[in-house]
Amino acid sequence: MNTAATATITYALPKRRHPVVQFMVQQPLGAGGLVVIILMMIASIFARHVVPYDPLQLDYGAMLAGPSWEHWLGTDAFGRDIFSRIIYGARTALLVGFLASFVGSTLGAVIGVISAYFGGRIDMLLQRFMDILLAFPIIVLAMAVVSVLGRFLVGGLDLNLVIAIAVPMVPKVARVVRASALAVREMPYIDAARAAGYSDSRIMFRHIVPNVTAPYLIMFTAYVAQAILLEASLSFLGLGVTEPTAAWGLMLSGSSAEFYREAPWMIIFPGLAISLAVFAFNLFGDSLRDWLDPKIKL
Amino acid sequence: MLRYIVNRLLLMIPTLIGVAILVFILLRMMPGDIVELKLLAEGGGVDAATLEAERARLGLDKSLWGQFVDWMTGLATLDFGVSMWTGRPVIEEISSRLELSMQVALMATFLAIIIAIPLGTLSALFKDTWIDHVIRVFAIAGLAVPSFWLGMVIILLLLLNFNWIPPLTYTPIYEDPWRNLSQLIWPAMAVGYRYSAVATRMMRSTILEVLQEDYIRTARAKGVLERLVIARHALRNAMLPVITVIGLEFAFLIGGLVVTEQVFNLNGLGKLFVETVTRGDFTMVQALVMLIAGFFIIINFIVDLLYAVFDPRVRYR
Numbered sequence: 366m367n368t369a370a371t372a373t374i375t376y377a378l379p380k381r382r383h384p385v386v387q388f389m390v391q392q393p394l395g396a397g398g399l400v401v402i403i404l405m406m407i408a409s410i411f412a413r414h415v416v417p418y419d420p421l422q423l424d425y426g427a428m429l430a431g432p433s434w435e436h437w438l439g440t441d442a443f444g445r446d447i448f449s450r451i452i453y454g455a456r457t458a459l460l461v462g463f464l465a466s467f468v469g470s471t472l473g474a475v476i477g478v479i480s481a482y483f484g485g486r487i488d489m490l491l492q493r494f495m496d497i498l499l500a501f502p503i504i505v506l507a508m509a510v511v512s513v514l515g516r517f518l519v520g521g522l523d524l525n526l527v528i529a530i531a532v533p534m535v536p537k538v539a540r541v542v543r544a545s546a547l548a549v550r551e552m553p554y555i556d557a558a559r560a561a562g563y564s565d566s567r568i569m570f571r572h573i574v575p576n577v578t579a580p581y582l583i584m585f586t587a588y589v590a591q592a593i594l595l596e597a598s599l600s601f602l603g604l605g606v607t608e609p610t611a612a613w614g615l616m617l618s619g620s621s622a623e624f625y626r627e628a629p630w631m632i633i634f635p636g637l638a639i640s641l642a643v644f645a646f647n648l649f650g651d652s653l654r655d656w657l658d659p660k661i662k663l
Numbered sequence: 664m665l666r667y668i669v670n671r672l673l674l675m676i677p678t679l680i681g682v683a684i685l686v687f688i689l690l691r692m693m694p695g696d697i698v699e700l701k702l703l704a705e706g707g708g709v710d711a712a713t714l715e716a717e718r719a720r721l722g723l724d725k726s727l728w729g730q731f732v733d734w735m736t737g738l739a740t741l742d743f744g745v746s747m748w749t750g751r752p753v754i755e756e757i758s759s760r761l762e763l764s765m766q767v768a769l770m771a772t773f774l775a776i777i778i779a780i781p782l783g784t785l786s787a788l789f790k791d792t793w794i795d796h797v798i799r800v801f802a803i804a805g806l807a808v809p810s811f812w813l814g815m816v817i818i819l820l821l822l823l824n825f826n827w828i829p830p831l832t833y834t835p836i837y838e839d840p841w842r843n844l845s846q847l848i849w850p851a852m853a854v855g856y857r858y859s860a861v862a863t864r865m866m867r868s869t870i871l872e873v874l875q876e877d878y879i880r881t882a883r884a885k886g887v888l889e890r891l892v893i894a895r896h897a898l899r900n901a902m903l904p905v906i907t908v909i910g911l912e913f914a915f916l917i918g919g920l921v922v923t924e925q926v927f928n929l930n931g932l933g934k935l936f937v938e939t940v941t942r943g944d945f946t947m948v949q950a951l952v953m954l955i956a957g958f959f960i961i962i963n964f965i966v967d968l969l970y971a972v973f974d975p976r977v978r979y980r
Contacts (some may be wrong), residue, residue, distance in 0.1 A: 490901065497681040502918035512940050535721040590807070596811055600920045602937055617812060629819050636812035644807035650688045650927070651803070 368462065388656055395652020401645035409456035416449035420611045429628040430620045439630040441616070442623075451638050455609035461527055461606075466588040469531035473538025474574075474581045480539065481546035482569050492543075495536035502534040507595055511604045526605055530595045538584045545577040552576075579657045586653055590646035597639050602617060613639045667971050672969075675964055683947045687734055690945050691727060721744065734949065754933065763833055764924070764931035767768045767847050768916045769856035778859040783866025783905070784898065790871065798863065805860025810919045814853035814926040831928060836865040850927045854919040860914055869901040876900070903973050910966040914959040 382390075389396035408415055417437075426443030438447040481492040498506065510529035517525045549555065550573065558568045597614030599605035604656045606612040608619075616635035625632055749756065786798040821827055829846045836843040874881065874897055882892045921933035930935075932951065940945040 386813065390945060415683060493677060493681065496678050496683055500678060500682050500959050500960070501914055501952065502921075504918040504921050505952060505955060508921075508937075508940055509686075509689050509948075513689055588946065594807075594809055598811065599924060601811055603941070616811075617815065625819055626822060629823070631813050632812070632819065636809065636816065639812065640804070640808045643809075647803055647806055 388652075392656055395649050395656070397654065398645040398648030398650075401641065403650060405455050405642060405645070406459060408452050412452050412456050416446075416452050418446035418449045420445060420453040421535075421609050422446075428499045429624060429631075431628070432454050434655065438634045439628065441628070441631050446608055447616075447634055450611040450616060451634060452611040454616065454635065454638065455642070457606060457610060457612040458593045458596060460522060461530065462589045462592040462642075462646075464522075464587055465527045465530035465592040466534065466597075467577040468527060469534030469592075470538045470585040470588055472531070473535040473576065473584070474542045476535065476541030477539040478546045478569055478573050481543045481550055482565070483542035488543075491539070495539050498533070498536040501533070503595065503596055505535045507599060508588060508602070508604055511599065523606060526596065526599065529599070530592050533595075534584075534588050534591070538581070538588070541580050541584055542577050545580045546573050548572050549576045558608075579612065584648060584659065586646060586650035590643045593639065593642050593646070613641060616661070664971065668968065671964055671967050675836060675960055678958060678960055680805060682960070683735065683738055683953060686949050686952045686956070687731055690949055692732070692831075715839045724931045726729060731819050731919065738953065753946055756947065757932065757950065757954065760931050760935050763847075764917075764920055764933060766836065766843075767851050767854065767924075767929070768913065770847060770851035771858055771916055772888060772909065772913055773860035774851060774855035775862050775912075778855075779862030779866055779909075780905070782859075784870055784893070785864065786867045787870035787874070788893065789909060799867075800836040802860040802863045802867075805856050805863075807932065808855055808856065808896070809922075810853050814850060814923050817853060818927070829927070831919040833930060847929075850923050853926075854916060855921050857919060858916060860913050862905060862909055866901065866905050869904045870897055873897050873901045895907075903970065907966050910962055917955055917958070 389399075403601065406546060416621070422445060424446075426444065428440060428442055428444045429435055437448050438451065440446055442519045444516065467617075476495070480488045501509075507529045510532050511526060514525035516529065517523065555572060556622055558572055596605055596612070597617070600612045601612030601618045603618065606615055608615065613635040617632055704732065782798050782801070786795045786802075789795050818828060821829070829849055831846075834842050879892060879896055882896050883889070887895075917933070920931065921936055923929075924933035925937060926932045935937055936948070937953050939951065
């Protein structure tokens with residue numbers, strides 16, 4: 366009998382970090398953007414507890430007051446605390462931004478996948494229609510949709526504004542997802558699925574869609590940024606959110622334009638808020654793209 | 664090559680027609696009756712007969728199909744009709760404002776080009792150094808800052824530091840170049856910043872790609888001076904996608920102008936567009952959107968053409 370000691374063999378597996386941690390280490394800029402986004406989200410969810418004043422509360426005794434200990438970022442022409450309005454504005458911006466981008470990107474992705482999968486006439490028709498939508502500058506299209514649909518408030522949120530912002534995104538996402546889906550369609554496993562007799566919708570949703578998640582996510586995050594910017598522009602023009610809701614674009618129009626000499630803080634801070642939010646989303650979106658697929662051409 | 668051009672032209676036409684149809688549908692769906700807006704604005708009591716007469720005058724009493732036929736035939740003959748609000752021909756209203764918007768757009772493009780090309784190149788050549796980081800932050804900030812807010816900040820800074828605001832009335836450049844430029848440089852900067860940011864990023868990524876190409880390695884192996892490698896080989900090949908992006912973004916400028924003109928109180932196409940949309944002036948909005956969309960499509964076409972001219976590989980698709 367062999368009594369030689371049998372050593373147990375241990376394999377040293379490489380330590381696998383959680384993907385989120387990996388992302389934060391490899392893409393510090395994007396991680397920074399993500400941190401800002403999460404902070405914004407927390408601030409908007411817990412807005413009621415974070416703000417010192419009610420954003421709608423008028424205070425005629427403290428109109429156009431500069432930044433001070435009582436009002437960190439000053440007050441506007443009606444005496445409303447700007448800091449509170451900016452926090453609530455973040456809530457509006459994020460809500461509209463996420464919703465619009467989600468609706469637009471998802472619809473665009475669905476159209477892209479359908480277009481790529483069926484090919485032929487359906488593809489041509491859908492692409493023609495997307496081309497037509499792409500022929501309009503984004504803000505022109507959004508303005509047209511807003512004018513047509515009017516206002517449709519649900520719990521304080523204007524759904525038609527969300528749709529108006531989502532519409533210009535659809536053709537672009539459709540185009541990118543379609544390109545990706547076309548590549549996926551040529552893969553052997555799609556043939557195998559077809560040979561196995563899977564229905565079209567099953568193939569589309571269970572095989573193609575999961576493989577186009579990368580471009581979808583990238584476009585989604587990039588378009589939240591664009592949605593926030595678009596919402597600010599529309600509100601500034603008076604076609605978006607209306608008074609007295611706190612929204613960054615709205616804070617830049619109206620009385621702020623009149624009083625910019627006496628009270629420059631009324632325009633500086635909302636604009637900085639918009640820029641910071643869009644900046645964070647852009648950084649995060651860029652890093653996401655670099656990390657997921659550096660070769661992707663958008 | 665000819666086949667490519669004809670192909671592209673043929674693709675353009677159905678798109679244009681589709682745009683015209685979509686514009687018409689969208690416009691007719693808009694709530695608000697312009698006749699009522701116009702005549703009842705003062706709160707005056709206008710009787711129904713006058714309203715009907717006004718409707719007939721504006722051609723609104725015809726059936727939807729009749730209006731559509733009017734619109735399409737008008738388009739074919741480039742007759743955009745008459746503004747429902749002011750009664751003047753649409754072409755007149757547009758042409759008086761076209762000059763201003765075009766000038767701002769061209770100035771913004773010029774600024775974008777002279778900023779983006781050197782900065783993008785530097786950023787690529789000195790990748791991952793502080794130069795690259797600063798330029799990249801500059802570019803990403805350009806995408807984030809709303810152009811209308813930037814315009815407001817510019818006016819504010821001018822006011823607070825120099826106690827001066829740009830002239831409020833427009834003088835054409837051939838009448839008084841100094842005054843004209845001193846008014847329009849600021850909106851051009853506000854709109855141009857974002858434009859240059861996009862172009863800078865494109866330039867950077869294109870040069871980075873080009874530098875990986877084999878012909879760069881060959882040139883270096885041949886012993887060509889590095890600065891000539893960059894100037895003669897890298898830059899030239901990188902220009903094409905950048906020109907494409909600049910061309911495409913030019914059409915997006917119009918979108919930026921729409922909001923920025925409000926801030927600077929410029930009487931251009933953007934401001935006109937906002938006013939007519941809020942008023943529901945169908946003919947005007949139709950004509951403007953058609954003009955803008957048509958412009959877009961034509962620029963896309965020209966860019967496609969330029970691409971085919973410079974890159975023969977594209978012609979055989």
